Amino acid sequence: MTNETNSKTASVDEVLDKGEYKYGFTTLIEADTLPKGLNEDVIRAISLKKKEPQFMLDFRLKAYRKWLTMKEPAWPNVRYPKIDFQDISYYSAPKPKKKLESLDEVDPELLRTFEKLGIPLDEQKRLSNVAVDAVFDSVSVATTHKKKLMEVGIIFCPISEALQEYPELVEEYLGTVVPIGDNYYAALNSAVFTDGSFVYIPPDTISPMELSTYFRINTEETGQFERTLIICAENSYVSYLEGCTAPQFDTNQLHAAVVELVTLDNAEIKYSTVQNWYAGDPETGKGGIYNFVTKRGKCAGDNSKISWTQVETGSAITWKYPSCILQGDNTQGEFYSVALTNGHMQADTGTKMIHIGKNTKSSIISKGISADHSSNSYRGLVKVNKGATNARNYTQCDSMLVGDQCSAHTFPYIETANNSVQLEHEASTSKISEEQLFYFEQRGISRENAITAVINGFCKEVFKQLPMEFAVEAQKLLTLKLENSVG
Amino acid sequence: MSLLEIKDLHAGFEGTDIVKGVSLTVNAGEVHAIMGPNGSGKSTLAKVLAGHPSYVVSKGSITYNGNDLLEMDAEERALAGVFLGFQYPVEIPGVNNAEFLRMAYNAKLVKQGEEEVDPLDFDGILDEKMKLVGMDRKYKDRFLNEGFSGGEKKKNEILQMAVLGPKLSVLDETDSGLDIDALKVVAQGVNKLNNKDNALILITHYQRLLNYIEPDFVHVFSGGTIIKSGGKELAHELEAQGYDWVTAPAK
Numbered sequence A: 001m002t003n004e005t006n007s008k009t010a011s012v013d014e015v016l017d018k019g020e021y022k023y024g025f026t027t028l029i030e031a032d033t034l035p036k037g038l039n040e041d042v043i044r045a046i047s048l049k050k051k052e053p054q055f056m057l058d059f060r061l062k063a064y065r066k067w068l069t070m071k072e073p074a075w076p077n078v079r080y081p082k083i084d085f086q087d088i089s090y091y092s093a094p095k096p097k098k099k100l101e102s103l104d105e106v107d108p109e110l111l112r113t114f115e116k117l118g119i120p121l122d123e124q125k126r127l128s129n130v131a132v133d134a135v136f137d138s139v140s141v142a143t144t145h146k147k148k149l150m151e152v153g154i155i156f157c158p159i160s161e162a163l164q165e166y167p168e169l170v171e172e173y174l175g176t177v178v179p180i181g182d183n184y185y186a187a188l189n190s191a192v193f194t195d196g197s198f199v200y201i202p203p204d205t206i207s208p209m210e211l212s213t214y215f216r217i218n219t220e221e222t223g224q225f226e227r228t229l230i231i232c233a234e235n236s237y238v239s240y241l242e243g244c245t246a247p248q249f250d251t252n253q254l255h256a257a258v259v260e261l262v263t264l265d266n267a268e269i270k271y272s273t274v275q276n277w278y279a280g281d282p283e284t285g286k287g288g289i290y291n292f293v294t295k296r297g298k299c300a301g302d303n304s305k306i307s308w309t310q311v312e313t314g315s316a317i318t319w320k321y322p323s324c325i326l327q328g329d330n331t332q333g334e335f336y337s338v339a340l341t342n343g344h345m346q347a348d349t350g351t352k353m354i355h356i357g358k359n360t361k362s363s364i365i366s367k368g369i370s371a372d373h374s375s376n377s378y379r380g381l382v383k384v385n386k387g388a389t390n391a392r393n394y395t396q397c398d399s400m401l402v403g404d405q406c407s408a409h410t411f412p413y414i415e416t417a418n419n420s421v422q423l424e425h426e427a428s429t430s431k432i433s434e435e436q437l438f439y440f441e442q443r444g445i446s447r448e449n450a451i452t453a454v455i456n457g458f459c460k461e462v463f464k465q466l467p468m469e470f471a472v473e474a475q476k477l478l479t480l481k482l483e484n485s486v487g
Numbered sequence B: 001m002s003l004l005e006i007k008d009l010h011a012g013f014e015g016t017d018i019v020k021g022v023s024l025t026v027n028a029g030e031v032h033a034i035m036g037p038n039g040s041g042k043s044t045l046a047k048v049l050a051g052h053p054s055y056v057v058s059k060g061s062i063t064y065n066g067n068d069l070l071e072m073d074a075e076e077r078a079l080a081g082v083f084l085g086f087q088y089p090v091e092i093p094g095v096n097n098a099e100f101l102r103m104a105y106n107a108k109l110v111k112q113g114e115e116e117v118d119p120l121d122f123d124g125i126l127d128e129k130m131k132l133v134g135m136d137r138k139y140k141d142r143f144l145n146e147g148f149s150g151g152e153k154k155k156n157e158i159l160q161m162a163v164l165g166p167k168l169s170v171l172d173e174t175d176s177g178l179d180i181d182a183l184k185v186v187a188q189g190v191n192k193l194n195n196k197d198n199a200l201i202l203i204t205h206y207q208r209l210l211n212y213i214e215p216d217f218v219h220v221f222s223g224g225t226i227i228k229s230g231g232k233e234l235a236h237e238l239e240a241q242g243y244d245w246v247t248a249p250a251k
């Protein structure tokens, strides 16, 4: 964070006056899409284009300089070719997705998936950006919701808008949970992020609805470096939903988002994700998304709670550890995860629970499903600081293997500096077999329903955490993904 | 028309036949017993009848109710009334026993063009069937076969048969693992389910079961085929003299 209090927007002249800019900076400003490559000029150009306050530019530059000194992490269980960070364009003006006239123009494969997922027709249209009746138009839905939220004082808007309208709120919290130098990808994101969501729930407010990125991202292509900041003030509650079950395609291979959550006294945030990015060619794994996201919540206030629920089914590579910093006394962190890998996907996911306050509690329920040639790892850290008396953790890691070419790994780490801590750990590995499916079929139950039943049984504790319709869609999604993998 | 007609069936794994030339006709209302040494291919025949995808039929035909059974997949066969009581029922953790039974029951109802039943109504149906096979209600909420004892698994197979009311039931060594009292109860249950419209194929090693469920025919199975058929007295002779008695003179 910078010490400057009067945030203001830097003008082109001001920037140029500083004389720090190489020849060609004006071209950068004028371009709709920045040429490939990353340097300080590019970052200044992004900030300027977005008319950001000074603190934001300082934040970005600091992050960039930090990033330069960092090394790309090499994880033992994830393999991918080296990413050329100079071969990426870090800014394009938000492009509206191509509007289609009718569903006939939509990729039939996508339609088939929609159908299998049971997504209603109007929703299908909206997701594939086909023009829809005014009643169902996402813009009007979004506007109605926004109005309803404003009535109770909830702010839910793109973070770029928040930087214009509520710069002091953003400045106060941005980077307080995920510091700019936290990790290689977080540093990069801090330097170059272009948009994301901002949510502020004022004190004593229960959000009247689930907040969902659904309302925001569909008319625009999703950003490669998204940034989300959610603040839940005293005695408030919000449930936030990210993503959707419909397959997401993107031309950007690397996605490095950062999500920060903050709860003040007695507040609670429930953050749910369904991730279904394109995983690449099932045979070769080519062309899939690399999803390197940093998600972290800080229970800053006493008696507050943060709960992460994730259903991860896509991306060629997933590398994410939604975590909780249990700073306040009596705070609670929860992590519920279903991670499915098939084809040649690789997932290394888990959580970190950092116990700082007294009587803090965390629970981790992780369900890994691996099929085909995929590799699925759980990596979790439970850290109990000296002052965290009576901290408690419960961890349960279950793996399910589908077929015998895949692998599952669990890496639980525990660091504790306190004797009064209570830790419990359970783990299991099971298999879904052809014999099991035959058993169902012999009783007249379809293969599809059989897989659903077995997977639901396996993931029950996690699905239970999702909002009802979302849970149903997530179940169908998993079945769809596994249909061809068993046998 | 016969309910089941197997003609010169050869089946097994890719390249190796385990069932070698079985012919068998089963009419509605009949009970057939198949007895034979370990590894002779009895379970293989049963699984081939049920449409297990791991087996290939290299020769022969199976007609069921006038239809080509080999053209149907396992699910279709089940919905058409073919039931296999497994010799080794598989455990399915995470799937509730009652819920599984309801799924199966509903699949059948849907097939018949009827409404599905909700869990509450099904609970009543299930209670009645559990009584029939002498099973305690506590097994409803267990996961399917998970941690069930050998005998409990077998009872659970018969419970499924009772719930589904199949036309052709193949019970593969359902008696193995049942204690003396359970055998009696289960056999009585099976007898109650028998009528002139359905048929039963019992694969067993023991005459004892046949004391309770009286077969119309007994077949001796050896080396992948039926080498001798007869009435229920054949079972007694086998029990007294062993298989050598039939296998030896057959050469």
Ligand SMILES: Nc1ncnc2c1ncn2[C@@H]1O[C@H](COP(=O)(O)OP(=O)(O)OP(=O)(O)O)[C@@H](O)[C@H]1O
Residues within 6 Å of the ligand: B013, B018, B036, B037, B038, B039, B040, B041, B042, B043, B044, B045, B087
């Ligand atoms: N997957 C397999 N691969 C190779 N051989 C197999 C396989 N499964 C079964 N067999 C063999 O096929 C033969 C017949 O087995 P099957 O289970 O049909 O015998 P069975 O008559 O039911 O015997 P039992 O009375 O012991 O139950 C056995 O020799 C068995 O080892």
Ligand SMILES: [Mg+2]
Residues within 6 Å of the ligand: B042, B043, B044, B087, B172, B173
């Ligand atoms: Mg057998």
